[in-house]
Amino acid sequence: MAIDHKLCKDNFYIPEFLQNNTCTNTTREIQQKLESVNKALEEHLEKFNRERERLLKSKTVTLENIKKFRKEINDRLDELEKNTISDTEDKYKTFINEKEDSIRILERSKACLKSAQDKLKLASDNKLQIFVNVKKGENIAENVAKSVKATKLQTPFKDIDFAGDRRLDSLLHEINVFGKIEQRIAMKTENIGTVNIHKNDFLLQVKGCTKYSVNVQSDKKYCDIISACTLEDGTIILSDWSNSKLKRLDSSSYAVIDYCDLQGRPWQVCSIDKQQAAVCLHDKKEVQFISLSSKMALTNKIKTGFECFGLSYADGNLYISDYTSVYIYSVSGRKLKKFSKDQSGQEMFSSIRSLAVSENGSKICVADRYKGLIILDNNGIVVGRFNDSQLRGADGSCLTGRGSLLVCADFSDNVLQFGPNGNLIDEVVKFYDTSAFNKAICCNQQMSKMIIGRNRDEIEVYDLI
Structure with a gap:
């Protein structure tokens, strides 16, 4: 059927072909060609296997870098929190110290008033002592009134509110990832040199x-x-x-x-x-x-x-x-x-x-x-x-x-x-x-x-x- 199958142009009778074509490839030549192609294939396959291993290692390093970047963000946030708390403590300390100074002044004034009142009660019939205590009482009352008036000028009382920096919140809502994840072509090490x-x-x-x-x-x-x-x-x-x-x-x-x-x-x-x-x-x-x-x-x-x-x-x-x-x-x-x-x-x-x-x-x-x-x-x-x-x-x-x-x-x-x-x-x-x-x-x-x-x-x- 192969001999008579004339519709296919490339069909030929092998004994006749060998008789007319003495220069054909030997088994050894074909074997060498197959071995050469197989060697090239194995080298290419090995190259891709190495590249896969390199990518796996690169993936590990990249994931570690992401975690390192997250830690840097955490460290920076800790630092910002520490600075903000320190600033808040300083501001509260200033206001509290002002109030404590005013309280000490008012408490001393209160003690002076009580002392003046007690002396007036103890003076009884001694007109001379009464006169002295009255004059002292008038001075004390006048000084205390001035202290009260001075402390009234400090009102309304101050307070502190915290308002977070909205830029941080805005940025966190704008981004979906820590940074850009890009594909790049790795530079081959054989390019090292001039x-x-x-x-x-x-x-x-x-x-x-x-x-x-x-x-x-x-x-x-x-x-x-x-x-x-x-x-x-x-x-x-x-x-x-x-x-x-x-x-x-x-x-x-x-x-x-x-x-x-x-x-x-x-x-x-x-x-x-x-x-x-x-x-x-x-x-x-x-x-x-x-x-x-x-x-x-x-x-x-x-x-x-x-x-x-x-x-x-x-x-x-x-x-x-x-x-x-x-x-x-x-x-x-x-x-x-x-x-x-x-x-x-x-x-x-x-x-x-x-x-x-x-x-x-x-x-x-x-x-x-x-x-x-x-x-x-x-x-x-x-x-x-x-x-x-x-x-x-x-x-x-x-x-x-x-x-x-x-x-x-x-x-x-x-x-x-x-x-x-x-x-x-x-x-x-x-x-x-x-x-x-x-x-x-x-x-x-x-x-x-x-x-x-x-x-x-x-x-x-x-x-x-």
């Missing part, structure tokens, strides 16, 4: 530049804009080192609409949330928090014990650096991690100028004045480096929101753009005015503007295309 140069990613381009003054009347020196960041409402905060100020700019006119005097020299500034920002005061060895109400105001602070320069906020934690180390802190001020040496035990940094951290905290980008760009994962493992003549004197850095990183450099007078994995895309802009150092960089939320701060009274705003 970052390769690629130019196939989308390059930001500039088409124009406008300068805006950021000087305010109370400035005593020329501005030295050392850092810049964008807030959630679109406004921009500048860190003015020479005048020890934070300056808030309007998002469209770039005019200074508010400023805040600091108690030390500021370095990098970053946004925490809608209500709060933070700035490094390197000479004070602390991170200062700033309330972002209609008027910026200093709130609490974290004492670091080291000169702090780089500062970023991501995934609920603060990333702080001195010259040679990167630290991870909780917002309550507890030190969680420290990174200073690479996998081989060598010092990673020499003069850190700024930090830029991805939103989920998985990637820490470090701009080092002499060692260029170093990229770490959240465990402090180096996953990328770039140290080339194109990036000399790395200073300010910022993530664009599109996954790329911008780094401005003092000595090479330019801004370079790096891709998501730390690969150099290209030069965004070259500065030809070398009389000023390029220190601060940020972009607006629409990625239509790039703001550059320098050691002068004006910023440069570039249009991006």
Whole structure:
């Protein structure tokens, strides 16, 4: 039937085929091919098994981090409760002390009155003694009346009520989870080493530049804009080192609409949330928090014990650096991690100028004045480096929101753009005015503007295309 089944074109008679085709695959060749494919399949299966095991371990770590975050919230709530109780105790103590002082005065007056009354009763027929007691009684009565009148002025009596901060209640009702749960592509460990140069990613381009003054009347020196960041409402905060100020700019006119005097020299500034920002005061060895109400105001602070320069906020934690180390802190001020040496035990940094951290905290980008760009994962493992003549004197850095990183450099007078994995895309802009150092960089939320701060009274705003 197979021989006569002519409708199927691929049917053939095997003895005839073998007679006409001597070059056919042997059993050994097919066996080798099957073994090769089977080996590739087993390797692929093993790879997926390892990935499953890695995910299971990662799940355990992630769940532990959630519990750790919950504990930090509990610790912070305990601290808030302690502070609130302490404030309440202090206020009640003041009011109670006032009342106790008044009671003591009234009780002494009561004793004086009783004494005067008793003396008048005991005087009997002694006119001379009666006269003296009457005069004393009149004085006592007059003084007691004055004491009563003085205490009456203290009424109505004061009391204290507690009104909880409704922002906490509002926030708890607005959110359904502790934070963002996002899927990300894990960076492969084989990418460790010098970052390769690629130019196939989308390059930001500039088409124009406008300068805006950021000087305010109370400035005593020329501005030295050392850092810049964008807030959630679109406004921009500048860190003015020479005048020890934070300056808030309007998002469209770039005019200074508010400023805040600091108690030390500021370095990098970053946004925490809608209500709060933070700035490094390197000479004070602390991170200062700033309330972002209609008027910026200093709130609490974290004492670091080291000169702090780089500062970023991501995934609920603060990333702080001195010259040679990167630290991870909780917002309550507890030190969680420290990174200073690479996998081989060598010092990673020499003069850190700024930090830029991805939103989920998985990637820490470090701009080092002499060692260029170093990229770490959240465990402090180096996953990328770039140290080339194109990036000399790395200073300010910022993530664009599109996954790329911008780094401005003092000595090479330019801004370079790096891709998501730390690969150099290209030069965004070259500065030809070398009389000023390029220190601060940020972009607006629409990625239509790039703001550059320098050691002068004006910023440069570039249009991006």
